[in-house]
Amino acid sequence: MSTLLSLRDIWVEYGDRIIIEKLDLDIAAGSFVSVVGPSGAGKSSFLRLILGQEAPSRGTILLDGEPLAPECGPDRGVVFQRYSVFPHLSALGNTMLGMECAQSPFSARLFGAARRAARDEAAAMLQAVGLGDSLHLYPAQMSGGMQQRLAIAQALVKRPRILLLDEPFGALDPGIRADMHALIRSLWRDYALTIVMVTHDIREAFTLGTRVLALDKRRHDPHAPHRFGATAVYDLQLRERPEDHAPENDAEAPLPTSITID
Ligand SMILES: Nc1ncnc2c1ncn2[C@@H]1O[C@H](COP(=O)(O)OP(=O)(O)OP(=O)(O)O)[C@@H](O)[C@H]1O
Ligand SMILES: [Mg+2]
Structure with a gap:
């Protein structure tokens, strides 16, 4: 390798x-x-x-x-033990923010077709981590395991x-960890x-x-x-x-x- x-x-x-x-x-x-x-x-x-x-x-x-x-x-993408998602954004918003920062680091805003493409990609990534049914939930409405899935989606959507x-x-119980x-x-x-x-x-x-x-x-x-x-x-x-x-x-x-x- x-x-x-x-x-x-x-x-x-x-x-x-x-x-x-x-x-x-x-x-x-x-x-x-x-x-x-x-x-x-x-x-x-x-x-x-x-x-x-x-x-x-x-x-x-x-x-x-x-x-x-x-x-x-x-x-390079990163996921910390906890608190790495933004509480005021939904799962979809958090995941799209990862892409917006990667694509336009100064304004963190995408418009029109670029925004729709970003939304689709973010939704697909949330699906891939098992949050396909939770696009509109906020972190406070999610379990610890779901929040970590979201943090992983947020890191991976930049295609690192x-x-x-x-x-x-570290903060998850054994079943969820598995x-x-x-x-x-x-x-x-x-x-x-x-x-x-x-x-x-x-x-x-x-x-x-x-x-x-x-x-x-x-x-x-x-x-x-x-x-x-x-x-x-x-x-x-x-x-x-x-x-x-x-x-x-x-x-x-x-x-x-x-x-x-x-
Ligand atoms: N900005 C900084 N200024 C001074 N010392 C620092 C700074 N950042 C980290 N340290 C020191 O570096 C050492 C290593 O810290 P680090 O967080 O990398 O350890 P760790 O192996 O991740 O520990 P843990 O398992 O507790 O997370 C610690 O003694 C810490 O106090
Ligand atoms: Mg440490």
């Missing part, structure tokens, strides 16, 4: 606090990378780097071999190549996405990912906790292609019996 993203000697520092140190990674097109690690390790910072929301203090990020544009591009997920299912796993897996296949997903749930990381990456500090200085940053302490390639994927039923997915952390 070809390399989509390359991170070379990436550092994230705030003043003298080192958050990420010396991160070197290649992310293959079409892969599904699960990112795990303790709270505060820098997982969300890592996603912000890829999203272009934050620049590294040192190092280079390449997208298709070119330096990453230092702002959120339409090639990379979908970034920051604990997207439904969301099936959804994200089918969207990943159907839209040929590259996915980077942060999760605290190790089983979720192994069930969904083609690769599991753990971010943590290699070294600790008890007198100066921010002297060292996190990096990839283990990086496990689980499977090459979506076809090699674990069973659809999460409960049947094998977990590795032991993992060696160097």
Whole structure:
């Protein structure tokens, strides 16, 4: 598989606090990378780097071999754990807003034929995430799972190549989570996405990912906790292609019996 993203000697520092140190990674097109690690390790910072929301203090990020544009591009979509949809807009309005921002970033308004085409596309995307009957509902009228489906539709309607997920299912109960796993897996296949997903749930990381990456500090200085940053302490390639994927039923997915952390 070809390399989509390359991170070379990436550092994230705030003043003298080192958050990420010396991160070197290649992310293959079409892969599904699960990112795990303790709270505060820098997982969300890592996603912000890829999203272009934050620049590294040192190092280079390449997208298709070119330096990453230092702002959120339409090639990258993001879904956070919660609160990523606008409460004053319906499902359709939220999804169309994603497209309007991508197509006309300054006015965020589409007119006439462009608006009708955007509406049809947004409705089709809501259908694809299972919200075809809920186009006119507002977020407050939706369950948590429905709101996350909406956030996914909003991210995907821009047709990103990379979908970034920051604990997207963390607030959902187990049954709904299993439904969301099936959804994200089918969207990943159907839209040929590259996915980077942060999760605290190790089983979720192994069930969904083609690769599991753990971010943590290699070294600790008890007198100066921010002297060292996190990096990839283990990086496990689980499977090459979506076809090699674990069973659809999460409960049947094998977990590795032991993992060696160097
Ligand atoms: N703008 C900022 N200025 C200073 N420090 C920051 C800033 N943003 C993040 N940090 C620090 O960077 C560290 C990593 O934060 P980050 O949110 O990436 O962790 P995380 O791994 O996502 O944690 P969690 O699992 O709790 O979501 C934290 O110690 C945080 O305080
Ligand atoms: Mg985080």
